[in-house]
Amino acid sequence: xxxxxxxxxxxxxxxxxxxxxxxxxxxxxxxxxxxxxxxxxxxxxxxxxxxxxxxxxxxxxxxxxxxxxxxxxxxxxxxxxxxxxxxxxxxxxxxxxxxxxxxxxxxxxxxxxxxxxxxxxxxxxxxxxxxxxxxxxxxxxxxxxxxxxxxxxxxxxxxxxxxxxxxxxxxxxxxxxxxxxxxxxxxxxxxxxxxxxxxxxxxxxxxxxxxxxxxxxxxxxxxxxxxxxxxxxxxxxxxxxxxxxxxxxxxxxxxxxxxxxxxxxxxxxxxxxxxxxxxxxxxxxxxxxxxxxxxxxxxxxxxxxxxxxxxxxxxxxxxxxxx
Amino acid sequence: xxxxxxxxxxxxxxxxxxxxxxxxxxxxxxxxxxxxxxxxxxxxxxxxxxxxxxxxxxxxxxxxxxxxxxxxxxxxxxxxxxxxxxxxxxxxx
Numbered sequence: 001x002x003x004x005x006x007x008x009x010x011x012x013x014x015x016x017x018x019x020x021x022x023x024x025x026x027x028x029x030x031x032x033x034x035x036x037x038x039x040x041x042x043x044x045x046x047x048x049x050x051x052x053x054x055x056x057x058x059x060x061x062x063x064x065x066x067x068x069x070x071x072x073x074x075x076x077x078x079x080x081x082x083x084x085x086x087x088x089x090x091x092x093x094x095x096x097x098x099x100x101x102x103x104x105x106x107x108x109x110x111x112x113x114x115x116x117x118x119x120x121x122x123x124x125x126x127x128x129x130x131x132x133x134x135x136x137x138x139x140x141x142x143x144x145x146x147x148x149x150x151x152x153x154x155x156x157x158x159x160x161x162x163x164x165x166x167x168x169x170x171x172x173x174x175x176x177x178x179x180x181x182x183x184x185x186x187x188x189x190x191x192x193x194x195x196x197x198x199x200x201x202x203x204x205x206x207x208x209x210x211x212x213x214x215x216x217x218x219x220x221x222x223x224x225x226x227x228x229x230x231x232x233x234x235x236x237x238x239x240x241x242x243x244x245x246x247x248x249x250x251x252x253x254x255x256x257x258x259x260x261x262x263x264x265x266x267x268x269x270x271x272x273x274x275x276x277x278x279x280x281x282x283x284x285x286x287x288x289x290x291x292x293x294x295x296x297x298x299x300x301x302x303x304x305x306x307x308x309x310x311x312x313x314x315x316x317x318x319x320x321x322x323x
Numbered sequence: 324x325x326x327x328x329x330x331x332x333x334x335x336x337x338x339x340x341x342x343x344x345x346x347x348x349x350x351x352x353x354x355x356x357x358x359x360x361x362x363x364x365x366x367x368x369x370x371x372x373x374x375x376x377x378x379x380x381x382x383x384x385x386x387x388x389x390x391x392x393x394x395x396x397x398x399x400x401x402x403x404x405x406x407x408x409x410x411x412x413x414x415x416x
Contacts, residue, residue, distance in 0.1 A: 004370065254368070255367075297388075
């Protein structure tokens, strides 16, 4: 997995921790068991980052350019690490992670607020909405935990996103752009579904609007089998490492369809969720063994996303109830 | 009468459809028994590093998925069509 894409190793950790946090909140009796795994993942991730630097979890092309904001940091890593820490703390606060989370959030705020569009770089001169919306969700989760208030920054970020990051043709949020805000890629399914999920924490109405647009432009079904396009028909793009291969004619991708399960589950869209699960069961080649389930057509990060999607609810609901 | 002669001589006969159906099921069963289900990971872009092994993974993954679709969609259609055709032939003969 790491040899193919170091990002997948990292994102697999994030979604597994988020999934396990939701499971711990759902089943308090099994909390200790889930926390043991969560802590082991977080400890190892922090150790690897400290020992090898951020490039350990980035794709090789991160070494080929210079980050605009110096000293170089990746919002991809900082945002998802903050999210992992916050999810862990929501299950049961632990003093050894509290300072670590606050520090990571401070770093995110520093880097994001320095950028013209309030978005930090994930790769050199490359900002991703997936990563920045995850960072915003992590900041919100952290505020719920430690009582700090970054709502003014979050509101500014939302206003900037609405003003500068909306694709004119579809009304969808764009997926990637340069540090100064020049577009790189248009709206991309594998980014957008996660973005709508993260927006639910900070602006449910905006999240709902974006989900409805994503549903219109990206969600499709044939005979009850659902899938999600990687790109809207109005702005066709290429297959990339996030999407996986794109099915000709349908425009469907594993990346977008997998994350659409998360989008549909967290938006309470039972119809599309049912259609996506029908496709998963039929065409993702499930393998059931010893009470475990994985999908042969998926991979470590895909399976972790699906787990998180299927146990959706408690973490976001708990955070949503906080003032 | 061997399988080839059945398929060639009576393409629109129930026996040919049943034979095709069994062949498609057998092809899928072979792919499955060879363990090629794991190779469908190519659809998520998850490829092995070695270029020779990668080519084989792509071929195996595509063959597995194609044979699965054929066995799960075409095979039952052919069997049902053969049954209907045989019943109609019996009824009107």
